[in-house]
Amino acid sequence: MTYHLQFGSLLPYWEVLAWGIVFTVVLTLVSTVVGIAVGTAGASARTFGPAWLGAAVRVYVELIRNTPFIVQLFFIFFGLPALGLRLSETTAAFLAMVINLGAYSTEIIRAGIEAVPKGHIEAGVSLAMSRFEVLRYIVLRQAIAKIYPALSSQIIIVMLGSAVVSQISAQDLTYAANFIQSRNFRAFEVYLVSALIYLLLAIGTRALLRVIGQRFFTVT
Amino acid sequence: MSIIRALLAGFLSVALVGMSGAAQADSLDSIMKSKVIKIAVPQDFAPFGSAGTDLKPQGLDIDMANLIAKELGVKAEIVAVTSANRIPYLQTKKVDLVISSLGKNPEREKVIDFSNAYAPFFSGVFGVKDVAVTKAEDLASKTIGATRGAIEEQEITKLAPSSATIKRYEDNNATISAFVSGQVDLIATGNVIAASVSTKNPARPAALKFLIKNSPCYVGMNKEEPALMAKVNAIIAKAKSDGELNKLSEKWLKNPLPAGF
Numbered sequence: 266m267t268y269h270l271q272f273g274s275l276l277p278y279w280e281v282l283a284w285g286i287v288f289t290v291v292l293t294l295v296s297t298v299v300g301i302a303v304g305t306a307g308a309s310a311r312t313f314g315p316a317w318l319g320a321a322v323r324v325y326v327e328l329i330r331n332t333p334f335i336v337q338l339f340f341i342f343f344g345l346p347a348l349g350l351r352l353s354e355t356t357a358a359f360l361a362m363v364i365n366l367g368a369y370s371t372e373i374i375r376a377g378i379e380a381v382p383k384g385h386i387e388a389g390v391s392l393a394m395s396r397f398e399v400l401r402y403i404v405l406r407q408a409i410a411k412i413y414p415a416l417s418s419q420i421i422i423v424m425l426g427s428a429v430v431s432q433i434s435a436q437d438l439t440y441a442a443n444f445i446q447s448r449n450f451r452a453f454e455v456y457l458v459s460a461l462i463y464l465l466l467a468i469g470t471r472a473l474l475r476v477i478g479q480r481f482f483t484v485t
Numbered sequence: 486m487s488i489i490r491a492l493l494a495g496f497l498s499v500a501l502v503g504m505s506g507a508a509q510a511d512s513l514d515s516i517m518k519s520k521v522i523k524i525a526v527p528q529d530f531a532p533f534g535s536a537g538t539d540l541k542p543q544g545l546d547i548d549m550a551n552l553i554a555k556e557l558g559v560k561a562e563i564v565a566v567t568s569a570n571r572i573p574y575l576q577t578k579k580v581d582l583v584i585s586s587l588g589k590n591p592e593r594e595k596v597i598d599f600s601n602a603y604a605p606f607f608s609g610v611f612g613v614k615d616v617a618v619t620k621a622e623d624l625a626s627k628t629i630g631a632t633r634g635a636i637e638e639q640e641i642t643k644l645a646p647s648s649a650t651i652k653r654y655e656d657n658n659a660t661i662s663a664f665v666s667g668q669v670d671l672i673a674t675g676n677v678i679a680a681s682v683s684t685k686n687p688a689r690p691a692a693l694k695f696l697i698k699n700s701p702c703y704v705g706m707n708k709e710e711p712a713l714m715a716k717v718n719a720i721i722a723k724a725k726s727d728g729e730l731n732k733l734s735e736k737w738l739k740n741p742l743p744a745g746f
Contacts, residue, residue: 339662342666342668343662343666346668347666351666432659433654433659433663434630434653434654444633447634
């Protein structure tokens with residue numbers, strides 16, 4: 266059985282596809298920045314903060330890491346309105362990704378923080394640096410440098426996982442692919458093209474993260 | 486000897502043909518004589534026909550079947566069928582009528598006959614009571630949910646004004662969830678889905694705003710049954726005028742008969 270490829274059938278929908286790519290990129294960018302910030306805060310709170318705060322962070326991390334992302338997303342989008350909180354699909358997508366990345370990066374960064382030799386912290390304290398300065402200048406830079414590959418991988422995973430937000434009608438790349446497929450019925454070409462775009466986005470993101478890592482998080 | 490044999494064979498075959506011709510009685514006659522009418526109904530398509538919690542069939546089509554039997558003054562024998570075998574059951578005379586959310590199309594019209602419509606089966610825009618929408622133009626700057634790829638979604642994409650926002654979900658369940666949770670106040674879907682929403686979620690029912698496409702349900706019967714067709718159509722007309730059809734629609738589809746039915 267021969268199948269005749271017709272990539273041209275996607276051309277009339279190039280705009281839908283383009284906006285889908287833009288949405289995915291912006292969503293990933295913003296939720297990565299905020300998610301890493303949440304992760305850093307969480308990891309610091311767990312290692313240096315009071316016991317009750319550490320416990321709260323631990324509950325949050327275990328809850329998010331042990332439930333599926335799509336279930337978290339559906340809970341935020343379909344479930345929260347029952348409690349009076351009705352979010353648009355873009356806000357819900359962003360929130361779900363931040364919460365998800367925040368939990369995973371908390372654990373990753375915490376591993377990095379605990380790998381920083383205690384002597385460095387003591388050296389900083391003995392130089393009359395405040396706890397916050399120790400954290401910022403001594404601990405975090407080393408911590409993130411150590412776990413940078415793991416963190417990059419997690420960011421890519423979250424970016425690819427963002428495809429799920431199409432399920433709540435957020436107009437990302439997968440939503441665009443599904444829409445085009447429902448109009449021209451060429452599932453093979455449509456999903457091949459969108460998979461290739463995701464691949465290119467992943468390669469591009471990894472390259473960007475490598476550049477950032479070399480610039481900011483290389484400890485000699 | 487052979488001539489006598491031939492004559493005998495010829496006489497017998499004519500007699501047999503004659504007998505079978507005489508046995509070709511009208512369906513309505515045999516129903517009235519036996520006091521039983523066999524009607525095929527769906528068993529897997531709520532709210533038209535499904536098994537209740539007591540495993541007895543219940544639904545709009547079962548109620549309709551019982552109504553027709555009552556009006557004829559006979560007993561209804563309910564035969565559960567599927568979409569695939571309902572027309573074969575009719576053709577092989579296992580049943581006299583098919584009342585199974587049956588839609589009319591040219592292929593079917595070649596093999597069976599259809600009565601007048603008795604129940605609506607349509608796609609439309611449904612929504613909460615306090616949203617004022619009566620036609621496609623009223624959807625300007627409003628948000629409507631729809632299931633991607635469904636006929637209603639394709640139609641509403643064509644009908645809705647450019648300022649309307651259409652949110653496409655991957656399946657009927659997500660569309661229903663979006664409506665029930667309050668993420669959208671309007672959905673474009675089939676009346677069966679809307680009925681299911683209103684039944685399971687009476688706090689936020691989906692009322693019909695306007696019709697997109699109509700494909701009502703007909704009673705199916707064999708061709709060349711003019712007496713039965715006339716009787717069934719008469720029963721349907723009476724049920725429409727005295728409000729019985731509307732009652733069935735309200736009970737099972739949670740919406741009155743659409744205007745112009």
